[in-house]
Amino acid sequence: MVRAGLTVDRLTMAGAELADEVGVENVTVAALARQFGVKDASLYFHLKNAHDLRVRIALLALAELADRVAAALAGRAGKDALVAFANAYRDYAREHPGRYAAMQIDLDPQTAAASAGVRHAEMTRAILRGYRLAEPDQTDAVRMMHSTFHGFVSLERTGGFRHTPRATDDSWSRTLDALDAVLTNWPSR
Amino acid sequence: MVRAGLTVDRLTMAGAELADEVGVENVTVAALARQFGVKDASLYFHLKNAHDLRVRIALLALAELADRVAAALAGRAGKDALVAFANAYRDYAREHPGRYAAMQIDLDPQTAAASAGVRHAEMTRAILRGYRLAEPDQTDAVRMMHSTFHGFVSLERTGGFRHTPRATDDSWSRTLDALDAVLTNWPSR
DNA sequence: CCGTTTGCCTAAGATGGCTAGGCTACTACC
DNA sequence: GGTAGTAGCCTAGCCATCTTAGGCAAACGG
Numbered sequence: 001m002v003r004a005g006l007t008v009d010r011l012t013m014a015g016a017e018l019a020d021e022v023g024v025e026n027v028t029v030a031a032l033a034r035q036f037g038v039k040d041a042s043l044y045f046h047l048k049n050a051h052d053l054r055v056r057i058a059l060l061a062l063a064e065l066a067d068r069v070a071a072a073l074a075g076r077a078g079k080d081a082l083v084a085f086a087n088a089y090r091d092y093a094r095e096h097p098g099r100y101a102a103m104q105i106d107l108d109p110q111t112a113a114a115s116a117g118v119r120h121a122e123m124t125r126a127i128l129r130g131y132r133l134a135e136p137d138q139t140d141a142v143r144m145m146h147s148t149f150h151g152f153v154s155l156e157r158t159g160g161f162r163h164t165p166r167a168t169d170d171s172w173s174r175t176l177d178a179l180d181a182v183l184t185n186w187p188s189r
Numbered sequence: 190m191v192r193a194g195l196t197v198d199r200l201t202m203a204g205a206e207l208a209d210e211v212g213v214e215n216v217t218v219a220a221l222a223r224q225f226g227v228k229d230a231s232l233y234f235h236l237k238n239a240h241d242l243r244v245r246i247a248l249l250a251l252a253e254l255a256d257r258v259a260a261a262l263a264g265r266a267g268k269d270a271l272v273a274f275a276n277a278y279r280d281y282a283r284e285h286p287g288r289y290a291a292m293q294i295d296l297d298p299q300t301a302a303a304s305a306g307v308r309h310a311e312m313t314r315a316i317l318r319g320y321r322l323a324e325p326d327q328t329d330a331v332r333m334m335h336s337t338f339h340g341f342v343s344l345e346r347t348g349g350f351r352h353t354p355r356a357t358d359d360s361w362s363r364t365l366d367a368l369d370a371v372l373t374n375w376p377s378r
Numbered sequence: 379c380c381g382t383t384t385g386c387c388t389a390a391g392a393t394g395g396c397t398a399g400g401c402t403a404c405t406a407c408c
Numbered sequence: 409g410g411t412a413g414t415a416g417c418c419t420a421g422c423c424a425t426c427t428t429a430g431g432c433a434a435a436c437g438g
Contacts, residue, residue, distance in 0.1 A: 029395065029396085045417070107348075116228075121353075143353075150344060151341070163306075179281060187370040229427085
């Protein structure tokens with residue numbers, strides 16, 4: 001009897017692939033076990049439970065996305081950086097819808113603090129160096145940017161823009177123009 | 190043997206309440222049946238299946254939210270209307286997290302077209318009358334607004350802003366200021 | 379008051395999450 | 409190279425949920 005060679009990492013990877021194919025909600029311990037040709041119960045040697053699996057997928061996705069964004073950001077500043085960040089974010093979400101959805105699950109505070117989510121925050125803040133915003137405006141701007149990106153990508157994915165013919169790519173680039181404009185000229189109190 | 194008096198509406202209502210209490214993912218046919226003191230199977234006389242239940246909750250939430258927004262919008266224009274819309278939206282999401290989450294499930298195109306989601310789109314567009322934007326800028330602006338609202342609310346709910354001490358209420362109102370600014374001065378190509 | 383419809387029931391299969399406990403392949407160490 | 413010991417997977421079995429099929433009783437219309 002040959003062993004399947006399960007590891008937490010392989011399971012997480014396979015789970016991430018599965019998520020992109022069939023959606024996070026269908027990433028089940030049973031389905032994963034089937035893929036590896038083992039019994040469900042065997043996975044519990046590596047995973048605490050089903051939720052643990054999804055959290056791991058989320059953390060993987062956060063790290064992958066952070067890497068992409070970091071690469072996109074290298075050597076850029078100002079609007080150039082803003083657009084590169086935004087496109088990296090959106091592209092990742094479209095290539096990996098399941099992983100992106102997995103990223104949305106609630107992480108408990110400590111897990112979140114140890115995740116690549118903090119890198120996202122740092123990088124977002126780095127973009128703002130090109131726009132010379134002082135606190136607390138900087139924090140507000142970071143939150144607005146993040147909201148816009150996440151909101152757009154998430155609405156696009158769930159078909160929220162379907163009812164209007166206008167190409168979403170165009171709306172996206174105009175939204176980035178608008179974001180650049182408002183960051184350049186952040187309204188003072 | 191007294192009948193429980195189940196109806197689709199009562200089930201949907203109860204499901205919505207349940208969603209706010211324990212989250213949509215825990216709105217199960219079984220749990221709902223328990224609440225009404227009937228057997229699981231009985232619900233299938235009124236509901237097609239579990240997904241049908243969640244869709245109905247989503248449609249209920251969309252309609253409720255549209256009503257609220259309509260009320261908030263009455264007699265307002267310009268930034269006043271923008272802020273009223275945004276606050277109605279955010280308040281609803283915070284009072285009814287489960288229903289808000291339910292709203293995010295994919296509706297098939299026909300269902301979506303027959304939902305109160307179209308009222309949302311109309312009302313969002315109505316706000317822009319105060320900002321004198323022609324197409325296609327109007328569509329782009331509608332999408333950006335919607336993205337910002339949804340993104341902010343959704344990140345706030347999943348704790349995406351937790352890592353920075355700044356009060357989210359403040360960031361919210363500054364984000365609305367910024368949105369107003371960019372709508373007032375929409376960047377031309 | 380009697381048939382028809384409506385509303386809820388029991389029964390039962392499928393799938394998934396998870397635990398307890400057993401057996402076997404590897405690994406390390408003498 | 410034998411032999412602990414541990415790591416990896418298995419069987420068995422429980423409970424919850426979803427769903428279908430078919431039965432029976434309450435409500436209601438004529």
